[in-house]
Amino acid sequence: MNLVRNHVLISIDAGTIMAGARAVEKALVDEINRQGLAGEIAVLETGSIGATGQGVVIVVYPEGLYYANVTPEDASEIVEEHLLKGRPVKRLIMTEMPRQQVIRKEKTGLLKEQARIVLRNSGVINPENIDEYIAEGGYEGIERAFTELKPAGVIKEIKDSGLVGRGGAAFTTAMKWDFASKAPGDPKYIICNADEGEPGTFKDRLILEGDPHKLIEGMMLAGYAVGAAKGFIYIRGEYALSIERLEKAITQARLYGLLGENILESGFSFDLAVMKGAGAYVCGEETALIESLEGKRGHPRNKPPYPVTEGLWGKPTVVNNVETLANVPEIIRNGAAWYRGYGTDKCPGTKVYTIIGNVATPGLIEAEMGTTLRDIIYEYAGGIKEGKKFKGALVGGAAGAFMGPEMLDAKMDFVNLKEYAAVLGSGAILVMDESTDIVGMLQSVLHFFKHESCGHCVPCRLGTKQLVEIVDRIAGGKGKVEDIESLVKISEVMRDTSFCPLGQSLNLPISSSLKYFRDEVYGRVQQPA
């Protein structure tokens, strides 16, 4: 055995790569070799550790010390001072990090470890090494499914766990699988929707970058449950690192015989393919996604029939979001009762959020369902930057809802958020401090929709254009009271008549901004004489 004294984990995700993580990694390795420490110090890549905007982040074990904003020039100091002489480089130690240790669990009022189910391995294991995933209990779920549960048992376990889709619609996962398993037609397909396009959201990307095997196992379990032998991961084309890691992970799983024919001598065969999207927002809608997968233009289909009966190439198809599928292996491995220990009775489990905007520590967190917005902002994200006042948050990305201070104590889960439940899906929380201009925010949201409208149906194609013209007028100080009324009216018509959720969801940011920031918006238009 070769004893490794220190492990240096370098967080490699799209953000840290842009900050120069590869150069830092090379500098560290070069310096370690130069100092003759190769063999006793190992440099490993890992996924996101959950902090963003802090440059290149590394963790040194066994101390568990985090360094932030590391540059290649710092490498020699870290190696010589810390790794050789054992003196941590104080000036680089990360002082502000998203809280990961303890949160309040409101049910019991007890302090407990942050509930990490989906992100359990992210930032801990090397995502490019299947052995590390296996060491953390990986592929135990599939083992239990084969030996104990069988397909019907897998669906039952998921049903008992109460898992609902994390993509936004909050549809019961077990029901979807059950429909697909009973639907006539062969072959059947599993699709993972990894076309994460909601502005401000990058949780799926970080799940994929940090723990790709979790998704693979989740898809295997879905395939086993519904009787599908083929799965597709439809992923946003810009997610270069996720794609690279997924493909590596798939290759490793094939080498181990965990994908392919007769997996673990169970008689079950399953394989995966990664398909890249071309950057259209609408392709996140499941039927548009299926069209795109079939090689056609990404237009939504008429529903019904739903994909569970007629999906990809007209065959029964399950489309699940990345986060939903990433929950599956842990549920099957630990059992439904264990899963129900997290979250609330009606919404068990956790939710992954990306917190951005005017907070002290933007980043990626996983919180139990039912955690309040206040706790998410003040406990996890360190509160508002520079001690300013909280004004509001845009929750759920562009198709999300504005929430004012009165929503701070709202419990974040699919039941308590009621009309805003859909915004939970993307998990984007954009926090605004007192200096933020709501009209300006609305303007960017509406411009985004105009750009992304696919043009398939009239209400959305023309509506988004009108909305942009009106909001520009208001922002330019030339708006009238009637303009605000038009915004509401047009978006309501779009909500009721648009073909797909893209046009339907636009009413949410408009109506919610008026609900919580009415005076501010009305203050921006010319007052009637």
Add this chain to the structure above:
Amino acid sequence: MNLEELKKIREKAQKDVELRQKQSRVRIVVGMGTSGIAAGARDVLKTFVEEVGKRNLADVIVTQTGEKGLASQEPMVEVFEEGKPAVVYGNMSPEKAKRVVVEHVVNGHPVSEFAI
């Protein structure tokens, strides 16, 4: 691959991952200040790492620290054993390090002639 083989891979991999954040029975701390390094602490540290690795001692951590302030005794090494007082060794060399691993770390008898 079958289930049995998967289990074997898991057991092996678990050992490797545990090493990173392991709970240790014995912690060997080598003083790596400037005078320590000048007196040969680097080779002492290397020897500890090799010896511990060779014997597959999964519950032993070898780590380093800065100047202790007793330059005349460098290289200095401290051995912390769970539930026992720490032992400080001075004027260490790679040969002495090998004996400390065998007698103290493995068999639990501090090498009193090296202790200060």
